[in-house]
Every structure is written in C-alpha cells, then in structure tokens.
Amino acid sequence: MRFFNTEGPVRADLHYLLPPLTRWDLEEVLALIEQKKYFLLHAPRQTGKTSCLLALMAHLNREGQYRAVYANLEVAQTTREDVTRGMAAICSVLGRSIEFYLQDPSIDAWNQTFGPRLTPEDRLLRLLATWASADERPAVLLLDEVDALVGDTLVALLRQLRAGYSQRPQAFPNTVILCGVRDLRDYRIHARSEPAPITGGSAFNIKAESLRLGDFSxxxxxxxxxxxxxxxxxxxxxxxxxxxxxxxxxxxxxxxxxxxxxxxxxxxxxxxxxxxxxxxxxxxxxxxxxxRVTHLDQLADKLREERVRRIIEPMLAGESLDSVPLDDRDYLVDLGLLRRAAGGGLVVANPIYREVLPRMLALGPQDSLPQISPTWLDEQGQLDLEALLAAFLDFWRQHGEPLLKSAPYHEIAPHLVLMAFLHRVVNGGGTLEREYAIGAGRMDLCLRYGAVTLGIELKVWRDGRPDPLARGLEQLDGYLAGLGLECGWLVLFDRRSGQPPIEERTRVDEALSPSGRRIQVIRA
Incomplete structure (x- = not known):
C-alpha cells in the first residue's frame, strides 16, 4: 500500500505523488538544456527539488539524446574550508553517481587513479572534462545541495565549473543545474582566500536562469x-x-x-x-x-539566525520592515518562511508556520515558568475569565521581570512571556491562535477553552510614541467584531525607559471600545 511521503524523494511504487515533471515548466527546462545553458533550481527544504531532479535525469536518459547524472554534494559540507578534502569528496560522489546511474565505472576509476595527483583547483575540472569527452552525447550534470558547501570549497566548485564552461559540450558538460534552498544571489561566501565576502553571482556569472519550484496549488x-x-x-x-x-x-x-x-x-x-x-x-x-517534527524543528532553528531575527521580531510585533534590507527579505522568502501576498507585502508562508514561530520563541519563557495552580478553572472545569485575569496579574507582578530575560527576542519579550502563560492555561484543554500584521503595531490572540472564547490584543508603548490606548481600543474593536465577541482584553506593555518596576505599574482598568464593547485594559 502506498502512503503520503514525508522523507526524501518520492517513489511511484511507495508514495502518493504528483508527477514531479509536471511541477515545473518542462519545456522551458528542456529549452535551456538544448541551448547549453547553466542554471539554478531553488526552493525551500522538503518541497520536492530532489524528486524533480531525479525525474529530469530519468527523462533525459530515457530519451537518449543526453547523458544525465544526479549527484548530491551534501557529503562535502563537513570539509568546510578544506578545499583538498572538499574537492576529493565532490569528485568521489560524481564518480560513484556516474557509475550508479549510467553503469559507467570508468570515471570513478579515473578519479581514484589520477585525482590524487591533481591540485584541488584542477581536480573537478579535469574529471568533468574526461567524462564529457568520453561520449558524443552531451553530458548534463544535476548538482543538489550546492549551498550546503561553504567558503573556499564552494568557491572552488563554482570557479572550476566556470573555467570549463567555454569547452562545452565536447569537453565539458553541456548543462549544469545547481540546486539548493537559496538563489545564487543569496550566497555570501566567506572564503579564507578572499579579502572580502564574495557573492554567488560574481563567482558563477555564467548562470542563465534561476528557476524556483513553487508549492502545490x-x-x-x-x-x-x-x-x-x-x-x-x-x-x-x-x-x-x-x-x-x-x-x-x-x-x-x-x-x-x-x-x-x-x-x-x-x-x-x-x-x-x-x-x-x-x-x-x-x-x-x-x-x-x-x-516538533523534524521539518518544523529545522524551521524553528532558523529563528536563531540574525538575518531571520531582523525580520521576524518586528513582524511579530506588527512593526514596519522599512529598514530591513531587501536581501534579508528575499532570503526569508527563499527559505519558505515568508511569502509575498498577492496584494503586496510580506506574510508568514502559511497558518502552521504562523503558529510555530511564536510558539517556538515562547519555549524559553515557557520552560522557565514557575508552578502555577489553575485557579482560572471553576468547579466544573470551565474557564473563568475573571479568575484568569486575576491569575495573570498576580503572575505578571511576581514573575514578569525575570521571565523577560529568558525570551530570545528582546523587542517582543512581553508578548512571548504572555503567550507562555496562556499556553499553560490552554494546555490539553484549549487552543491559542495568533494574528499579526506588518505595520499594524499589534499582535492579536484568540484563546479558546471549551465554550469560552477570549480575544486579546497586545501593544507596546515605546519611547517617543503616544499612549497606544486609543488606537488599541479601535483595533481590538474590529478584531472582536470578527470573533463575534462583546468583550476582550487590551494588554499594553510599557517599555519606555525610566518606568517603575513591573509589580508597581501593573494594573487593570475598564474601558469601552468605539462600538461600546467592554474592554479590560491591562497596563503591564
């Protein structure tokens, strides 16, 4: 029986699948190969890139006009800056791949005999020239996980491909397809041999196209x-x-x-x-x-990168991304964390990622929470909103200050601590949904527990800005209307300098929204 695949390339005998070659424009790809182009295929992890490359290789070899070989270069990642070991690993992978897919052991034998005698700057170049010259059919090389390589090893790969480019197709591959998560423009190569970082574009300026594999429709x-x-x-x-x-x-x-x-x-x-x-x-x-299945755990691990933090932190807070470099924004789109919405603007790629990002960031505060008795539940086990408010105020006064230091993103530390508390509330009995929008200056939360639904809006009062109360009441009014609720919480975190300690300034007032909804205004 076949099943849904979550590990590695798809196989028609094992997995439900969409035919990989239908997922990109095959006519365009074949035209690029016919024109002897070198190009890229990039897409986020686990979107089907390898399946597409393997299907293309099988198609080309079946048609018989070309000799095509797929090779995964990830094994060379561990060599880091050691070009000698890196080139040896890459050439070994290529020799074994040619033997496996084309039943041609001659290149692997050539590599074992002559490869160690060559300089690392020449070894790949000579191997590919030997392979391309051995048959009148043009060679097509599909290199996967290229962006797993780093530093001088990556530079050596790109420059040797560029050096042989003018000799194609008689004495070098007709076409090379580089595949990875990132577009070539995002390669920032820090090589010991170079005085300054170089870009992929400058190291591989023979690239004709950059194709992106999209998600399913x-x-x-x-x-x-x-x-x-x-x-x-x-x-x-x-x-x-x-x-x-x-x-x-x-x-x-x-x-x-x-x-x-x-x-x-x-x-x-x-x-x-x-x-x-x-x-x-x-x-x-x-x-x-x-x-925290592997895919989502790898996604969350990206949150530690500074380029990712510079976007995700203000995005969760609802702040503008005007000051964030375009390269960083493109990088997160290439990673698959964000997408450009049809109407313009960046949004988190899908609702699952939108939930995962703040959940993962709140794990530090959540693991640091003290033991909290569920005083917010009544005798029937239902959520009592008045008791929940009292419990949060008591929790925040006692533990807010130290817990803020456990949050990985300083600018949204209060948001993460509050979410950690609310996760303890809903644990096993409810859900916590989040909404955030760039430039809106807020995060909205919807807590559902049994028959009770609570809409919450979070805003931050920073130095040099007016009291966010009026704007918050207006925004929360619209959010509650969408939920069909007549009351909710507006939590205003005062992050201005020179404020009294949290236990002294935390209080709750009641206010009416513009439409007359009853709002508990929590100043924290």
Missing part, C-alpha cells in the same frame, strides 16, 4: 489527497480538503505530513470506513507542532 493539493481515496476508498470530507489547503497553503511537506498523520497514524484515520474530517486534520496539525 489548491487543485494539486486536492489531487494528491484524492490519490489516497482512489487507492483505499477512504474519502476526505469537503471541509477536510479545504482545511488542509488553508493550513498549508500547498507547502508540500506540510500537505503530506498532515495527511499521513490523519490517515496512517491516528486511530480514527486507520479505519478506512471513516471519512477524514476537518477535526482530524486539526488534530494532526496539533500533533505535528507539539511533537
């Missing part, structure tokens, strides 16, 4: 899910199909992971007579996030 997402229905008879309800699309926006790994968890891991989903419904998809989402 809504129609493709449904087609993939219905592969399961055709094979097993188990249907997805219309609401479940829509929920998969809404949560993932077609991110391939997320689509497969949600469906795999719902259909193959959950007890209800393994009953093939039971339809997969939206509640099962939501449960699958929670499982993926709470268990």
């Amino acid at each position: 809504e129609a493709e997402t449904r087609t993939l899910l219905q592969e399961h229905t055709q094979e097993t008879g188990q249907v997805f309800t219309p609401e479940a199909l829509q929920q998969v699309w809404t949560l993932t926006q077609g991110q391939p790994w997320l689509v497969n992971a949600l469906a795999y968890q719902a259909c193959f891991r959950s007890r209800e989903g393994r009953d093939r007579t039971r339809p997969i419904d939206a509640a099962m998809i939501d449960a699958a989402k929670e499982y993926l996030i709470l268990n």
Whole structure:
C-alpha cells in the first residue's frame, strides 16, 4: 500500500505523488538544456527539488539524446574550508553517481587513479572534462545541495565549473543545474582566500536562469489527497480538503505530513470506513507542532539566525520592515518562511508556520515558568475569565521581570512571556491562535477553552510614541467584531525607559471600545 511521503524523494511504487515533471515548466527546462545553458533550481527544504531532479535525469536518459547524472554534494559540507578534502569528496560522489546511474565505472576509476595527483583547483575540472569527452552525447550534470558547501570549497566548485564552461559540450558538460534552498544571489561566501565576502553571482556569472519550484496549488493539493481515496476508498470530507489547503497553503511537506498523520497514524484515520474530517486534520496539525517534527524543528532553528531575527521580531510585533534590507527579505522568502501576498507585502508562508514561530520563541519563557495552580478553572472545569485575569496579574507582578530575560527576542519579550502563560492555561484543554500584521503595531490572540472564547490584543508603548490606548481600543474593536465577541482584553506593555518596576505599574482598568464593547485594559 502506498502512503503520503514525508522523507526524501518520492517513489511511484511507495508514495502518493504528483508527477514531479509536471511541477515545473518542462519545456522551458528542456529549452535551456538544448541551448547549453547553466542554471539554478531553488526552493525551500522538503518541497520536492530532489524528486524533480531525479525525474529530469530519468527523462533525459530515457530519451537518449543526453547523458544525465544526479549527484548530491551534501557529503562535502563537513570539509568546510578544506578545499583538498572538499574537492576529493565532490569528485568521489560524481564518480560513484556516474557509475550508479549510467553503469559507467570508468570515471570513478579515473578519479581514484589520477585525482590524487591533481591540485584541488584542477581536480573537478579535469574529471568533468574526461567524462564529457568520453561520449558524443552531451553530458548534463544535476548538482543538489550546492549551498550546503561553504567558503573556499564552494568557491572552488563554482570557479572550476566556470573555467570549463567555454569547452562545452565536447569537453565539458553541456548543462549544469545547481540546486539548493537559496538563489545564487543569496550566497555570501566567506572564503579564507578572499579579502572580502564574495557573492554567488560574481563567482558563477555564467548562470542563465534561476528557476524556483513553487508549492502545490489548491487543485494539486486536492489531487494528491484524492490519490489516497482512489487507492483505499477512504474519502476526505469537503471541509477536510479545504482545511488542509488553508493550513498549508500547498507547502508540500506540510500537505503530506498532515495527511499521513490523519490517515496512517491516528486511530480514527486507520479505519478506512471513516471519512477524514476537518477535526482530524486539526488534530494532526496539533500533533505535528507539539511533537516538533523534524521539518518544523529545522524551521524553528532558523529563528536563531540574525538575518531571520531582523525580520521576524518586528513582524511579530506588527512593526514596519522599512529598514530591513531587501536581501534579508528575499532570503526569508527563499527559505519558505515568508511569502509575498498577492496584494503586496510580506506574510508568514502559511497558518502552521504562523503558529510555530511564536510558539517556538515562547519555549524559553515557557520552560522557565514557575508552578502555577489553575485557579482560572471553576468547579466544573470551565474557564473563568475573571479568575484568569486575576491569575495573570498576580503572575505578571511576581514573575514578569525575570521571565523577560529568558525570551530570545528582546523587542517582543512581553508578548512571548504572555503567550507562555496562556499556553499553560490552554494546555490539553484549549487552543491559542495568533494574528499579526506588518505595520499594524499589534499582535492579536484568540484563546479558546471549551465554550469560552477570549480575544486579546497586545501593544507596546515605546519611547517617543503616544499612549497606544486609543488606537488599541479601535483595533481590538474590529478584531472582536470578527470573533463575534462583546468583550476582550487590551494588554499594553510599557517599555519606555525610566518606568517603575513591573509589580508597581501593573494594573487593570475598564474601558469601552468605539462600538461600546467592554474592554479590560491591562497596563503591564
């Protein structure tokens, strides 16, 4: 029985799949190869790049006009700046790949005999020239994980490819496709041999095109899910199909992971007579996030990078990105963390990532929380909002100051501490949803626990700015209207310099929104 794939390239005999060659413009790719171009394919991790390269290699070799070979260069990542070891690793991978995919052991034998006698600056160049010259059919080389290489090893690779470029196709590969997460423009190569960082564009200025592999469309997402229905008879309800699309926006790994968890891991989903419904998809989402599966954990690890922090921190706070360099914004789009919305502007790529980012950032404060008795629950186990407010005020006065220091992003530390507290509240019994928008100067939270829904807006009062109360009441009014609520919380974090300690300045007042909704204004 086939299943939804979440590890490595797809295989038609094992996995539900969309034919990889339909996911990019094959005519364009074949035209570039016919024109003897060198070009790039890039996309975020686990979106199907390797599957596309392997399918292209198989297509070219089946047609017989070219000799195509795929090689993954990630093994050379560990060599770092050691060009001798790096080139030896790359040439070894190429020799073994040519033997495996083309049943041609001669290049691996040549590399073992002559490779060690050559300088690292010449070894790859000579190997590729030997391979390209050995057959009248033009050679096509597909190099995966190129951006896993660093420093002088990466520079040596790019420059040797550039050095042989003019000899193609008789004495060098007709076409080379470099594949990785980032576009070549994002390569910032810090090489010991260079006085200053160099860009990928300057080291590899023979690049003709840069192709990006996109996410699934809504129609493709449904087609993939219905592969399961055709094979097993188990249907997805219309609401479940829509929920998969809404949560993932077609991110391939997320689509497969949600469906795999719902259909193959959950007890209800393994009953093939039971339809997969939206509640099962939501449960699958929670499982993926709470268990920090590899894909989401790797995503969260990126939050430590300074280039990522410079964008995600103001974005979570609702601040403008005017001062953030375009290169940094493009970098996060290439990583798949953000996307450019149809109407303009940057947004988090999908609702699951939108939930994962602040959750992961709140783990430090959450792990630092003291033991808190759930005084916010009544005798029936229902959420009591008055008791919750009292519990938060008491918690904030006692523990707010030290917990702020445990948050990884200083500018949104209060947001993260509050979310850590609320996660303790909803643990096992509710959900916490987040919304944030660039330039709005706020973050909105929706806490759901049983029959109770609470809308919360977070704003920060900084030096040189007016009291955010009036603007906050207006914004919260619109948020509560969308939730169908008549009351909510407005939390104003006072981050101005020279303020009294948190325990002295924390208080709560009541105010009315412009539409007459009753608002608890928490000044913290």
